[in-house]
Structure formats: C-alpha cells, structure tokens
Amino acid sequence: MKSTAHDFKARARRALGDAALRRAMAKAEGGFVAKRQAAVAALPEWKELCAAAREIKEHTLQNLDFYLERFERQCEARGGHVHWAETPAEARAIVVEICRAAGARRITKGKSMVGEEIAINGALEEAGFEVLETDLGEYIIQLAKEPPSHIIAPAVHKTKDQITELFHAHHAKLGLTERVTEVPAIVNEARTVLRKGFLAADVGITGANFVIAETGSTVIVTNEGNGDLTNTLPRVHIVTTGIDKVVPTLEDANSLLRVLARSATGQEMSCYTTFSTGPRRAADRDGPEEFHVVLIDNGRSRMLGNEFRPMLRCIRCGACMNHCPVYQAVGGHAYGWVYVGPMGSVLTPLMVGLDEARDLPNACTLNGRCQEMCPMGIPLPELLRDLRTRVFEEGLDPPRARLALRLWAYLARRPNLYRWATELGVATLGWLGRRRGRFASLPLAGGWTRARDLPAPAGETFQSAWMRSRGDAR
Amino acid sequence: MTDPVPTPTRPRVALLITCLVDTMRPGIGFAAVKLLEAAGCEVEVPTPQTCCGQPAYNSGDAADARALARRMIEIFDGYDYVVAPSGSCGGMLKEHYPKLFAADAQWSERARALAARTHELMSFLVDVRGFEQVPGVRFEARATYHDSCAGLREMGVREQPRRLLASVSGLRIEEMKDRGVCCGFGGTFCVKYPAISERLVSDKVACACGTGADTLLGGDLGCLMNIAGRAQREGRELHVYHAAEVLAGMAAEVAPIGEARASVAPAPKPAA
Numbered sequence: 083m084k085s086t087a088h089d090f091k092a093r094a095r096r097a098l099g100d101a102a103l104r105r106a107m108a109k110a111e112g113g114f115v116a117k118r119q120a121a122v123a124a125l126p127e128w129k130e131l132c133a134a135a136r137e138i139k140e141h142t143l144q145n146l147d148f149y150l151e152r153f154e155r156q157c158e159a160r161g162g163h164v165h166w167a168e169t170p171a172e173a174r175a176i177v178v179e180i181c182r183a184a185g186a187r188r189i190t191k192g193k194s195m196v197g198e199e200i201a202i203n204g205a206l207e208e209a210g211f212e213v214l215e216t217d218l219g220e221y222i223i224q225l226a227k228e229p230p231s232h233i234i235a236p237a238v239h240k241t242k243d244q245i246t247e248l249f250h251a252h253h254a255k256l257g258l259t260e261r262v263t264e265v266p267a268i269v270n271e272a273r274t275v276l277r278k279g280f281l282a283a284d285v286g287i288t289g290a291n292f293v294i295a296e297t298g299s300t301v302i303v304t305n306e307g308n309g310d311l312t313n314t315l316p317r318v319h320i321v322t323t324g325i326d327k328v329v330p331t332l333e334d335a336n337s338l339l340r341v342l343a344r345s346a347t348g349q350e351m352s353c354y355t356t357f358s359t360g361p362r363r364a365a366d367r368d369g370p371e372e373f374h375v376v377l378i379d380n381g382r383s384r385m386l387g388n389e390f391r392p393m394l395r396c397i398r399c400g401a402c403m404n405h406c407p408v409y410q411a412v413g414g415h416a417y418g419w420v421y422v423g424p425m426g427s428v429l430t431p432l433m434v435g436l437d438e439a440r441d442l443p444n445a446c447t448l449n450g451r452c453q454e455m456c457p458m459g460i461p462l463p464e465l466l467r468d469l470r471t472r473v474f475e476e477g478l479d480p481p482r483a484r485l486a487l488r489l490w491a492y493l494a495r496r497p498n499l500y501r502w503a504t505e506l507g508v509a510t511l512g513w514l515g516r517r518r519g520r521f522a523s524l525p526l527a528g529g530w531t532r533a534r535d536l537p538a539p540a541g542e543t544f545q546s547a548w549m550r551s552r553g554d555a556r
Numbered sequence: 557m558t559d560p561v562p563t564p565t566r567p568r569v570a571l572l573i574t575c576l577v578d579t580m581r582p583g584i585g586f587a588a589v590k591l592l593e594a595a596g597c598e599v600e601v602p603t604p605q606t607c608c609g610q611p612a613y614n615s616g617d618a619a620d621a622r623a624l625a626r627r628m629i630e631i632f633d634g635y636d637y638v639v640a641p642s643g644s645c646g647g648m649l650k651e652h653y654p655k656l657f658a659a660d661a662q663w664s665e666r667a668r669a670l671a672a673r674t675h676e677l678m679s680f681l682v683d684v685r686g687f688e689q690v691p692g693v694r695f696e697a698r699a700t701y702h703d704s705c706a707g708l709r710e711m712g713v714r715e716q717p718r719r720l721l722a723s724v725s726g727l728r729i730e731e732m733k734d735r736g737v738c739c740g741f742g743g744t745f746c747v748k749y750p751a752i753s754e755r756l757v758s759d760k761v762a763c764a765c766g767t768g769a770d771t772l773l774g775g776d777l778g779c780l781m782n783i784a785g786r787a788q789r790e791g792r793e794l795h796v797y798h799a800a801e802v803l804a805g806m807a808a809e810v811a812p813i814g815e816a817r818a819s820v821a822p823a824p825k826p827a828a
Binding site: 095407408411446447448449450451454470471473474479483487488494495500504507516518520522529533534535536540542543544545547548549552 | 580607655736738743754755788
C-alpha cells in the first residue's frame with residue numbers, strides 16, 4: 083500500500099467533516115472500550131498476565147536470531163518452507179513466485195496487516211491472479227477499493243447503510259438483487275458470495291498472530307472462521323508475517339493469546355484460534371499440499387537495535403487506537419498507511435520514512451491513554467516524542483514553528499529579558515482585553531482563536547506581583 | 557506517596573509557578589501559596605525561574621529542553637519540596653527530567669533528586685501534608701471536574717482534588733462522561749492541529765455541559781483555558797476556574813477564566 087501519510091492534515095480535516103464517519107467511529111469506540119473494560123475487570127490476574135506476556139516478548143527479542151532459526155528448522159522439519167524477505171519488494175516477489183510455481187489462478191486471503199504492509203494484493207493482481215479477501219471487513223473494503231482503517235476492524239469507518247449500498251452495487255450482478263439491511267442478512271450474503279471463492283481457490287494467504295519456534299507452527303485468530311477455510315482448502319497455504327511475531331513455545335503463545343483477545347475485542351478467546359503446522363501429512367484428511375512462511379523484516383531488525391525496540395513487543399490488539407482521541411476523531415484513513423492510531427504513528431515513520439510521515443508523531447496530545455491501555459506496556463508517547471526529536475534534528479518540522487520554539491527557548495534562558503518581555507506582553511494584552519476578558523481573534527494567535535476564545539491575561543505577571551507583595555525571593 | 561526527604565516541621569517549599577500561571581492568571585499562584593501556607597509550609601518563589609522546557613521537549617528540541625532543565629535544577633536546588641499548580645509542568649520535572657539526563661552522569665543524579673521532591677499541588681496537599689479540608693470556604697456552584705492527562709497519568713492526581721473540594725460548602729461536583737479523555741489542549745498540539753483539537757475540546761465541553769454543571773474546575777491552566785475558550789465560543793454558560801482558586805476561597809472575588817470581571821455576578825449561580 084502506497085503511503086499518503088504526508089497528506090495527514092488535509093485528510094484529517096476532510097475526515098472531521100464526514101458525518102457518516104463520525105457515526106461509525108462513535109459506535110465502534112463505545113463497543114471496543116466497554117468490552118475491553120469488562121473483560122479486564124473479569125480477570126483478577128490481568129496485570130500479572132500482561133507482565134508475563136511482556137516478559138515473553140522481551141526474552142524473545144533478546145534472543146530473536148535464536149528463535150527465528152529454531153522456527154525455521156522446526157517448520158522445515160515438518161515439511162514447510164521458510165522464506166526470508168528484507169523488503170516488501172522481496173516479499174512480493176517470493177509470494178508471486180510461489181503462486182506461479184503452483185500454477186495458481188485464484189487466491190483467497192485471510193486478514194493480514196503484513197499483507198497490506200507489503201502491498202501483496204496489487205502485486206498478485208498485476209501478475210494476473212484473482213484475489214479475494216475473505217475477512218468480512220477486508221471484503222467490504224476490497225469492494226470499496228479502500229485501505230483498512232483499523233488493524234483489527236478494517237471497515238470500522240463504514241456505516242451499515244454504506245455497506246448495504248456497496249453490496250447491492252456489487253452483488254446484484256451475481257443475482258443477489260435484494261438490498262440487505264440487517265447485520266445477519268449482510269453476513270449471510272457475504273458468506274454466499276465468499277463460499278464459492280473458498281472452494282475455487284488454489285492458494286490461500288494468511289498472516290500470523292504468532293509463529294512458534296518450538297513447533298514450527300503459525301497461529302491466526304479470527305471470529306469468522308474464514309481463516310480456517312483460507313488455510314485448509316486450497317492446495318497451497320502461504321503465511322506472510324513479520325519477524326517480530328515469533329514466540330518460543332506453544333505455552334507462550336497461549337499466554338499471549340489470552341492477552342490479545344481480551345485487549346482487542348474483550349473476548350476471552352477469539353471464536354477461532356488456528357494453528358498451522360506444515361502441509362497435510364499422509365494420514366490427514368485435509369490441509370494444503372504446500373506450506374510456506376514468508377518472514378518479513380522491513381525495518382524491524384533495525385528497530386531491534388535502537389530506541390524503538392519496545393514497539394516490537396506490539397501484538398496488534400488495537401487497544402491504543404480504540405482509546406486514542408485523535409484516532410477516534412479523524413479515523414484510520416487520515417493516517418495514510420496500513421498502521422493507524424498511536425502504534426501506526428510510531429511504525430509508519432519507521433517503515434515508510436520520517437519525511438513522508440512527519441505529521442504522525444506530532445499529531446498527538448501526549449495524553450498517555452494509549453500507554454495506559456497497552457497490555458505490552460509500550461511507552462507510545464515516549465516513542466512518539468523520540469520521533470519528534472528526529473524530526474527536529476533532521477529539520478523536517480515547519481520553519482515557523484521551529485522559529486517560535488527557538489525564540490521561546492532563547493528568552494527562557496535569559497531571565498531578565500524573559501521577565502521584561504512577559505511583563506510587557508501581559509500588560510499590553512491585559513489592557514487590550516480588559517473589557518471582554520478574552521479575545522475572539524488576535525494577530526499570530528489564529529491557531530488558538532480559530533476554534534476558541536483566548537482568555538486575556540490579568541495584566542501583571544505573578545512574579546512581578548509577588549515581588550511587590552512579598553519581596554522575599556532568594 | 558513516600559518522600560525520601562525527611563520532613564521538618566515547617567518544610568521549605570519552592571513554588572514552580574509555570575509560564576501560564578505566571579503570565580495569564582497570577583491569582584492561581586497566590587491561591588497556591590495560601591493553600592501551601594495553610595498546610596504548614598514556608599513558601600518561596602525562586603525568582604529567576606522561567607520555563608521548565610516542556611514545549612521544547614515535546615517538540616523534539618532536546619538540546620534547548622536540556623539547557624532549560626539544567627537552569628531549573630539549579631534554581632530549585634536545596635528546597636524540601638517543589639510544588640506546581642499544574643500536573644503537566646510538575647510532570648515535566650518529575651517524569652521527564654530524569655529521562656532527559658539518563659545518559660548524563662553529572663546531571664542525572666541531580667535530576668532524579670529534584671524529581672523525588674517535586675509534586676503537583678493537590679496531591680502534595682493531600683498525600684504529603686495530609687491537608688484534606690478547607691474549613692470555612694464557601695463557593696456556590698454545581699461544578700464538574702476535568703482531570704488533566706499529565707496530572708492523572710504522570711502525577712497520580714485523581715481523588716485528591718475531589719477530596720479537597722468536598723470540604724467546600726455550597727459546592728456540588730457532578731462527574732462527566734469520558735473523564736479520562738483528553739480535552740485536546742496538548743500544549744503546542746492545539747495550535748499545530750487546530751481542527752483536531754477543536755473536535756476534542758468540543759466533545760469535552762459537551763461532556764461537561766451534559767452534567768448540568770455551570771462551573772468547571774481543574775488543576776492545569778492550559779486545559780482550563782482551552783475548555784473555557786471553547787465553551788465561550790459556543791456561547792455556553794460554563795464558568796471555569798482553577799481548583800486552587802476555589803479551595804483558597806478566592807474564586808468568588810475574581811472573574812472566571814476568560815470572562816470580564818464586570819460581566820460576572822459576585823459568585824456563579826447557585827446550584828439549580
């Protein structure tokens with residue numbers, strides 16, 4: 083997926099004016115927040131469980147090479163193939179080649195954010211394959227030709243009415259001419275259409291929530307069962323995932339799954355948790371003939387060695403965005419790439435470039451709610467601030483903001499000048515605003531007064547008034 | 557909350573005035589001094605204090621942030637406590653100075669020592685001084701309380717202001733929906749991304765007014781100016797004060813934030 087993160091401000095403004103988006107987001111946010119809260123409240127050992135999960139990820143990251151190689155050995159010992167891709171382009175080439183070698187025509191896909199990260203659909207379609215997304219949300223946005231706007235609910239920005247119209251526009255030609263307006267009917271119609279796709283597919287591509295070094299297995303969680311049909315029915319199963327998804331043991335994967343479901347959707351477990359271990363064995367009644375795992379780096383190994391390493395603990399639960407007031411206000415599309423909300427504002431600059439995405443780490447109030455909600459204890463505000471430091475050091479921030487900042491710091495280092503300037507400033511503004519007590523507009527303060535009045539200062543600084551009244555400063 | 561510094565009978569407290577209180581609403585500073593003195597402290601205002609460096613720090617200008625932080629560390633050296641009428645500026649000293657100097661052997665020790673002595677006003681009064689009541693203070697209002705994010709998450713300020721305000725006669729606190737959600741101020745965020753900030757603060761004003769309150773109180777002037785300014789732009793009847801002004805019994809004598817003295821009644825309307 084091509085990034086449009088550089089256009090964040092304009093996209094955010096458009097999104098803020100979109101009433102349908104606001105309705106869809108408000109509905110989803112309420113659900114996510116309340117369900118997570120209930121699930122966490124129902125588990126007395128939630129904090130300990132999260133601490134254990136963090137420990138597992140930290141240990142794995144400290145020994146990442148060991149566990150990745152162990153995964154490779156175990157996967158291949160069970161007849162699977164492991165491929166390594168440093169860049170999205172390498173990953174695309176590997177997947178396209180596997181599909182070609184298998185003589186495939188039709189491909190089904192389970193929801194995979196890494197699939198979006200490497201823009202696999204476009205590459206496959208360009209190579210002449212037919213690609214069908216089978217996760218309901220992904221299917222909806224595939225029809226709408228839109229990118230996902232949430233990592234676990236890719237079509238969260240759509241209202242039910244929009245989906246009704248979208249299905250009608252695309253399904254009428256398949257003989258499904260009646261408008262479906264209720265959720266069960268919408269799901270049933272998608273199921274009817276997708277079923278044919280599942281049965282006709284030559285290759286199934288999924289992501290992985292975890293890959294297990296001990297057993298060489300990959301794990302996906304879904305609530306629709308589409309993942310099972312994608313990785314069991316076709317002749318070839320390809321898993322595209324990041325190198326950060328490896329965990330040492332089956333037991334570890336279980337601990338993380340307990341955290342993931344609760345933090346993501348407020349479930350104890352997702353409806354389906356599917357482990358894929360190698361291709362079909364002689365005695366198996368179903369399963370793919372070939373099993374491929376494409377492990378993608380795309381900047382992750384660089385993060386392992388710098389200040390952004392905690393981000394590699396991320397299990398993609400989406401709690402940070404569900405609790406982010408900025409994400410809730412502008413929706414996922416404003417962020418301009420695959421990963422959105424706080425985790426996306428960290429990952430996107432690291433994966434597509436800081437100059438492309440310099441707005442993302444800055445478009446945050448540093449309120450800290452994301453960190454509070456992150457089960458993996460990722461210090462998201464701190465990482466965003468670290469990115470701001472890089473933006474500043476590379477001179478990518480707007481010159482005017484930079485000048486104002488440097489001027490303020492210059493003054494603040496010179497107490498006499500600072501006092502003189504602040505006293506003059508507040509005396510002037512205090513006099514100008516003495517009648518109304520506030521300003522509806524003021525030169526150079528348009529950023530503030532665009533949306534709100536500016537209180538007028540009292541007219542004297544505290545420090546000056548204090549000196550007058552007490553004079554007991556050191 | 558424990559404090560490593562042994563507390564003398566009358567501790568010397570340095571007031572971190574904060575740029576906004578210093579320039580925009582000095583009365584909050586006097587209210588803080590009055591409360592601290594009532595809580596048995598000897599209050600001083602180190603005068604060469606300017607800015608704690610937070611705007612630079614949050615804008616990625618680490619060099620300027622460190623230069624300003626070094627000044628403040630020196631200025632606030634030697635006091636038993638440093639107290640700010642702001643969770644955000646207090647949080648800068650307490651949470652972020654140690655991080656700024658983590659790799660600096662010379663300054664990290666001093667930054668950590670300052671951090672250990674630094675407190676937000678409300679939590680200092682209640683947790684450190686055991687000062688939980690303001691006898692004789694009266695303020696007629698039906699108010700809601702805004703939790704500032706830095707106070708809430710960096711300084712652990714949540715119940716302390718509510719406990720103090722509960723002792724003010726005539727004051728009723730109505731909790732608003734989404735109390736843990738940011739008001740959209742975010743320091744320079746509100747001017748860098750005004751459209752997003754507008755949505756956030758509009759939502760906050762709607763939540764505040766949804767309680768039926770006529771007054772909003774809080775502990776951080778940045779958030780309060782943001783909320784007051786938006787409520788006024790929308791023509792809402794919501795009078796905004798810093799909680800310290802109410803607790804010090806000074807709110808009835810001054811105009812609410814952003815309102816002209818002449819236009820307000822002697823005190824906000826009594827609860828409906």
